[in-house]
Amino acid sequence: MSYHETEHMPNLNRNIQTLALLAAVLLVGSNAFVLSPILSEVADGLATDPFRIAWAISAFGAATMVSALTFSGLIDRLPAGRVLGGAALLLALAQVSSGLSQGWLWLCLSQALAGVAVGILLPGTYATAASTASEGREAARLGLVLTGWALSLVLAVPLAAVVTEWLGWRAVYMLLALLSVPVSLGLILALPDTPGTTTTRTPPWRAVRLPGVALLLVVMFAYMTAFYGSFAFFGEGMRNAFGLSAQGTGLFVLAYGLGFGLAGIGLGLVAPKITRGYILLVLFGIAGSYGCWRFALVDPRAAFAGAAIWGILNQLGLNALVVSLNRRAAAARGAVMGLNSAVTYSAVFAGPIIMGPVYAGAGFTAVSGLAAMFVLVGAAFSWKVV
Known part of the structure; x- marks a missing residue:
């Protein structure tokens, strides 16, 4: 897949593509976080226990x-616009089904369908963002x-709580579905309508054997295990x-989201060379931020600043590894x-368990200390491949 022939694409078209891809990540993050x-309101509405509703999150992952x-x-x-737009429409269908759920099993199956859509949409969005960028501008x-993740934390999560309070939890999923449809159309219209550079499927076992890929996936797993394991207990x-x-x-979650989002905007302006x-x-900075939580927890202002710094560094780390x-x-x-998405969602499962x-x-503080060790292990592996 390569669209670098769009090197001379007008800036307006590039900006529209970037907004469409950002909206796709916002969509994925919103469905994942809301x-x-x-949880309790959905459980009450379906007359079941919250832990059964939580199984829908596991089914999604x-x-x-x-x-x-x-x-x-x-x-x-296949053409990027059709693949990503179709995946967004499938996600809309899953969200409508979630909103119509009459029991916890129905909700789990609906969120599993959402997971099928996201398994296409998220890696495809990352790949397209890099392949349609100018040479040397992939990180930017x-x-x-990636700022879409921050927006989903800062906007979608609090809005879900407000909508649930006033209109009920089913309205949350219906509104997400209404968002998914224009995002789908935007992806179809904004992205290239030309097929990728290969006509044969690259199976996972062949992709993982590409030079450096396997070790980078190990780094990503260590990095994501540290993050999801810590974030699960952050609140x-x-x-x-x-x-x-x-x-x-x-x-404090808002502080993290703001840091992550501002760093994304900064990367868009600076475009660092990934070396x-x-x-x-x-990675050493991220490990240091984890290690410093034992000092930040003595004062709310220090913890707020620490959360923002954590968000900034995590944006830089995720960006560098995906590029x-x-x-x-x-x-x-x-x-x-x-493969990256599969590794990431394995870490979503492994992090909280560990x-x-x-x-x-x-x-x-012990959790953040262990997270620092995971990141340092990842840094050791990255030395061999970057």
Whole structure:
């Protein structure tokens, strides 16, 4: 998959493409994040226990992982607009089904369908963001697109709570579906209508054998395990440290989202050159930010600043690793980004399981300390491949 022939594309077209891809990530992040804060309301509405509703999150993650391994290579062979637009429409269908759920199993199946769509949409978006960028501008383009994650945290999560309070939880999914349709049309219209550079499917076992890909995926797994393992207990850590309400802990999540988003905008302006030294510096910075939480938890202002710095560094780290994987993917960008999504959602599962006993026994500072060790292991592996 290569669209670098768009080097002389007018800036307006580039900007429209970037907005469409950012909207796709916002869509994915919104669907991924909205269920957690309204878990109890959904459980009450379906007359079941919250833990059964939480299984819908697991179903979404598992289906995303399988779909990414199975279908992400479509972006290498078919027009990007059709693949991503079709995936967004499938996500809209899953969201309508979620909103119409009459039981927890129906909701789980609906979110599994959403996972199938996201397993195509997310890796395809990453691959397309890199392949349609000008030479040397991949990090800048991807930084702006990744800002969709921050927007989903800052906007979608609090809005979901407000909509649930006033209109009920079903309205949340209906509104997401209404958002998915114009995003789908935007992707179809904005992205190139030319097929990828290969007509054959690149299976995962072949993509993982591309030079440097396997080791970079190990780095990504260590990096994401540290993040998702820490983020799972971040809110509780802030609440216990400062005696906050759920609304109060949301301010620290907001700080993280703002840091992540501002860093993405900065990357769009600066366009750093991704080198071995750059990646090592960022990974060491992230490890340091995890290690400093034991000092930040003495004062809310320090913790707020620490959350924002954590968000900034995580944007830089994720951006650098995804750009590095894309560079090694050649004509198999979709397949490699599918492997990346599969690894990421494996870390979504593994992180909280690994960190749970640590948090129960020693609290959030111990969790962040172990996360720092995971990132340092990832840095050691990155030295060999970057």
